[in-house]
Amino acid sequence: MQITIACHQCSQDKRPLTPCPVCQAPPLAELELQAWRFSLHTLHMARIERTPRASEVVPSRRPQMTPLRAVVTVDLEQEPAKQAEVAPIVPMEPAIPADEALSFDWGDEPRKLRGTA
Numbered sequence: 001m002q003i004t005i006a007c008h009q010c011s012q013d014k015r016p017l018t019p020c021p022v023c024q025a026p027p028l029a030e031l032e033l034q035a036w037r038f039s040l041h042t043l044h045m046a047r048i049e050r051t052p053r054a055s056e057v058v059p060s061r062r063p064q065m066t067p068l069r070a071v072v073t074v075d076l077e078q079e080p081a082k083q084a085e086v087a088p089i090v091p092m093e094p095a096i097p098a099d100e101a102l103s104f105d106w107g108d109e110p111r112k113l114r115g116t117a
C-alpha cells in the first residue's frame with residue numbers, strides 16, 4: 001500500500017517528496033509531508049474504527065487433530081557408551097611449598113606504603 005497525495009499544481013496523485021510524474025512540478029516538502037501524514041492518519045483511523053464484518057473473517061486453517069504414531073527402534077547390540085572420564089580434582093596443597101616459591105628481584109627501590117588506603 002502506498003499513500004499518495006494530490007499534486008499542488010495538477011491534482012494528480014503522486015508520492016510525497018518526489019516530482020510530479022504528470023506535470024513535473026517540484027515537491028513542496030513541508031506541505032507534502034503534512035498531507036501525507038493526514039492521509040495516513042485518515043486511512044488507519046478508518047480501518048481501526050470500521051465495524052468488523054463476519055464475512056471477512058477467514059476460517060482458521062487448523063490442521064485436523066489426528067493422533068500420530070511414532071515407532072522408535074533401539075539397537076541394543078551396540079556397545080554401551082563409555083562412562084565420562086573422572087575430571088581431575090585440583091589439589092588443595094600448592095605445587096611448591098610457600099617458602100620455596102621463586103621470587104623475582106626487579107631492582108625496585110622499596111617503597112613506603114601509604115598509611116591510608
Ligand SMILES: [Zn+2]
Binds near residue numbers: 020021022024
Ligand atoms: Zn502535477
